[in-house]
Amino acid sequence: MTEENDGHIKGSSAWGQALAAVVLVGALGGGFWGLARTSSEERSEPEPATCSESETPAAKGKHLSGAQLCQALNRSDLAALLGTPTEIAKTASGSDSSIGKIATPQAQVEFETYTVTLSATYDDLPVAGSEALLGTDAVRQKVLGRPGVLYSTRTISISFRLDGEDAESGPGVPARAVTVAQDPKDRGGSLDVTLWRADGVVPDDAVLLRVAEEVLPTVPGWKSGG
Secondary structure, three states, X not given: OEEOOOOOOOOOOOOOHHHHHHHHHHHHXXXXXXXXXXXXXXXXXXXXXXXXXXXXXXXXXXXXXHHHHHHHHOOOOHHHXXXXXXXXXXXXXXXXXXXXXXXXXXXXXXXXXXXXXXXXXXXXXXXXXXXXXXXXXXXXXXXXXXXXXXXXXXXXXXXXXXXXXXXXXXXXXXXXXXXXXXXXXXOOOEEEEEEEEOOOOOOOHXXXXXXXXXXXXXXXXXXXXX
């Protein structure tokens, strides 16, 4: 049984939770930016994974790209923000996807202990009030002065068969996520940071919020204030 870290989140957007689940599971089919890892057998220590530089990480129209999100997320101090400063990134990737006209780019960085995703959803719907759609434990949470919601979700575990039969999926490990308004006035769309642990322990909200508060201001187009 393997954890597929690209098909796990119940919802990138607060209002479009069910749709986003399909998007993220569908991302397994391809479209990921290639991840650059050290291939030299001679290095005594592995190099941290980097985002692909094979294409220019330009925004598509007014939307962020997966490459831009990957560059914002895969920062040199991310392991320290997670509380595991000695770990290095094993993979770093970004992908561009959409459901109909709703763009849902995302990025993911995986460490030994934690995996983190950063995603954007352009559904033109506000974050405020969306806690009712995100589970019984969803709570409002201001993040950097913007409306946000903290909630629980779960990864999806996918098992691939060597005999060529269809893959099987089931519940994975618990995750914690925070969705934050893209616009200071919450005029639509969200940015989401999701965190889970390889050992299945529920991540600490303090760690999740620390990562979100450091990463989100570095996303292209982020504006402080109201």
